Amino acid sequence: DTEVTQTPKHLVMGMTNKKSLKCEQHMGHRAMYWYKQKAKKPPELMFVYSYEKLSINESVPSRFSPECPNSSLLNLHLHALQPEDSALYLCASSLDPTPSTDTQYFGPGTRLTVL
Amino acid sequence: GENVEQHPSTLSVQEGDSAVIKCTYSDSASNYFPWYKQELGKGPQLIIDIRSNVGEKKDQRIAVTLNKTAKHFSLHITETQPEDSAVYFCAASIDQFYFGTGTSLTVIP
Numbered sequence: 039d040t041e042v043t044q045t046p047k048h049l050v051m052g053m054t055n056k057k058s059l060k061c062e063q064h065m066g067h068r069a070m071y072w073y074k075q076k077a078k079k080p081p082e083l084m085f086v087y088s089y090e091k092l093s094i095n096e097s098v099p100s101r102f103s104p105e106c107p108n109s110s111l112l113n114l115h116l117h118a119l120q121p122e123d124s125a126l127y128l129c130a131s132s133l134d135p136t137p138s139t140d141t142q143y144f145g146p147g148t149r150l151t152v153l
Numbered sequence: 154g155e156n157v158e159q160h161p162s163t164l165s166v167q168e169g170d171s172a173v174i175k176c177t178y179s180d181s182a183s184n185y186f187p188w189y190k191q192e193l194g195k196g197p198q199l200i201i202d203i204r205s206n207v208g209e210k211k212d213q214r215i216a217v218t219l220n221k222t223a224k225h226f227s228l229h230i231t232e233t234q235p236e237d238s239a240v241y242f243c244a245a246s247i248d249q250f251y252f253g254t255g256t257s258l259t260v261i262p
Contacts, residue, residue, distance in 0.1 A: 044196075079254070080252035080253065080254060081197065081242075094249065128196050139185050140185075141199055141202060142187070142199075142250065143199065144198070145196050146196045147195070147196045
């Protein structure tokens with residue numbers, strides 16, 4: 039089983055709202071990732087967690103706040119977003135905690151619209 | 154960081170024909186090269202990958218070749234089917250994945 043699940047599938051929020059995206063995997067993977075994908079573009083890395091610790095933060099604005107409560111869960115807390123933050127947010131995981139040499143398995147994504 | 158270029162950006166083929174997508178990378182330290190297929194409204198799905206110690210890998214109708222000297226790798230899909238229509242992304246990996254810009258493949262029945 040190589041399934042990564044993400045909830046919700048769709049999210050519409052105003053610029054003053056606070057919301058959270060959730061990602062879950064039960065494959066025993068030790069690295070988890072958040073990516074942002076705009077239409078017709080490749081995924082852009084936002085954050086990497088290795089062994090539940092933040093290892094990479096690609097200079098993402100503080101209105102995006104990641105959290106890894108345990109080895110199976112990854113959250114992305116959203117606050118005071120801008121319309122340009124509208125995108126598909128993808129979660130991924132890999133067995134190897136070194137985020138460079140192992141296969142990453144992606145979830146279906148959360149389609150976020152900021153009004 | 155690594156720079157990955159991918160060509161072509163769009164590709165249309167007749168059903169049953171072959172499709173080839175090419176990627177080049179800049180950093181010779183890249184050592185892992187996955188290919189992902191992304192259908193509309195879905196997340197990327199790994200279809201094949203290759204490591205730097207291997208020159209070619211095949212899985213049924215899909216194959217990937219790697220030329221480390223020239224720093225390029227290619228995806229080959231034979232006997233294309235309409236369900237192969239999707240966007241394909243290559244990636245090169247050092248400290249993280251660096252994705253190509255994507256190829257939109259359309260297979261015409």
